[in-house]
Ligand SMILES: Cc1cc2nc3c(=O)[nH]c(=O)nc-3n(C[C@H](O)[C@H](O)[C@H](O)COP(=O)(O)OP(=O)(O)OC[C@H]3O[C@@H](n4cnc5c(N)ncnc54)[C@H](O)[C@@H]3O)c2cc1C
């Protein structure tokens with residue numbers, strides 16, 4: 001069980017949410033080359049460390065939010081609040 | 091430790107005569123099948139490590155001797171021709187075939203823990219070849235052929251039990267995928283067909299095939315050559331075989347960095363670079379070729395060479411019940427219910443499901459998994475409701491976007507990958523080892539793994555196996 005800190009609903013079991021994945025920036029589809037687009041689609045950092053990621057609160061507020069989690073220990077850091085910006089990647 | 095357990099394994103085998111005699115039958119069967127094209131894996135270079143026999147066991151018992159070490163424990167040297175990172179079935183098989191098929195023996199397999207401590211010692215040992223793409227089918231079928239002759243080739247009883255594999259369909263769309271797979275399979279001479287619920291019931295009487303189940307069974311893909319195997323014996327067999335030919339295995343040897351020159355990234359890593367060796371917790375070791383066989387840790391290792399992989403790491407859990415009288419003759423998988431089950435020779439039910447729903451590097455079990463598993467399995471087999479779970483565990487899986495592996499060369503010269511094995515890579519160990527060894531020895535990508543090159547992602551030519559690999563590993 002993993003308690004995910006939703007900035008709107010508070011801590012909820014991960015089964016109430018969907019893990020969208022690492023937060024990555026989306027290239028401009030009109031300007032990106034096919035290779036850049038495919039890197040965006042497929043390549044991930046997959047670190048065993050702190051990482052910024054996106055979750056979707058499927059059974060709660062139905063909002064997307066970003067949060068920082070350590071993928072080696074599953075701790076969350078600085079639980080996000082509505083409107084909070086998380087550093088690191090966009 | 092490993093030699094002790096193998097000894098135990100064989101005493102156990104001996105006590106159960108049925109298991110001891112059966113593989114002999116299997117061997118004869120394989121010998122007659124050999125003509126059908128499976129290449130003999132141990133070539134002229136190959137003498138074999140000695141056989142574990144009943145006579146040997148009794149003789150050693152009477153003389154009060156213990157078993158010899160299964161592989162040597164030698165000091166780590168400062169240079170090798172090939173370094174393999176990861177001592178799971180993939181790394182060990184690659185080392186074994188480098189030595190036996192190509193005479194390349196100046197090879198070291200490095201593992202940060204003990205051999206088989208990754209997915210290779212944690213999987214549910216399902217072996218099959220009824221995949222969805224022609225590339226996948228040809229590849230996994232070659233592995234099945236190697237598994238069929240393995241007990242003989244490695245001189246160790248791997249207890250391959252070809253008991254049949256059923257993938258249940260609970261909806262029209264699932265049934266459609268089964269038909270699709272069956273047709274792809276038949277074209278490549280794989281024994282695979284779609285059967286109706288009544289035939290399912292005949293093969294596995296304990297299944298609930300009634301139409302008033304919550305998710306009624308609409309049919310199944312039946313694959314008689316599929317089965318289960320003793321995974322530890324496979325790992326130890328390859329390690330022992332590789333050791334016999336001079337390969338060194340180094341446990342508790344963690345690769346901390348990969349040394350490169352000439353690449354476009356920092357420290358000479360990355361595209362255009364060349365590998366010169368690795369840094370480990372036991373010192374630096376140089377080698378012109380470094381092979382990444384680290385499954386769940388694959389991206390951590392490839393990052394050290396400046397190579398990005400389309401891989402995320404997710405744990406996969408499994409669980410086993412107390413032993414009961416054998417009643418389940420085949421492996422049963424239900425994609426829609428996210429569960430699969432087989433029964434070991436000891437009588438335990440082995441359960442598994444899909445990967446955990448978020449990426450991480452933890453191997454702790456979760457209650458979510460057990461609850462989901464219990465609910466779904468009871469829907470399929472109401473009769474097992476009183477059985478108790480004994481253990482549950484997890485292993486790390488290296489998931490790719492298309493559920494096919496990433497094999498062969500990378501943009502860094504001398505750095506090769508054999509990763510992306512997700513939840514389905516144990517069955518691929520033998521063929522992956524064979525093909526990677528050929529790739530290293532000939533410096534060309536063998537035809538059988540051409541479709542699995544890293545470059546396919548940039549080129550947009552994915553090999554979609556999700557329909558055949560997401561739950562049924
Ligand atoms: C619960 C479960 C059930 C499964 N069921 C099936 C199944 O039924 N059928 C099937 O075909 N597959 C199954 N799989 C998948 C299969 O187990 C794996 O795909 C396969 O074992 C991968 O083998 P490998 O040799 O590539 O990696 P592993 O066996 O994971 O070995 C990787 C090794 O790399 C080592 N390593 C990591 N980092 C370093 C480092 N820095 N330095 C040195 N060494 C390092 C690790 O210690 C580890 O021993 C299952 C997996 C799990 C977890």
Ligand SMILES: [Zn+2]
Nearest residue numbers: 009057060061
């Ligand atoms: Zn919410």
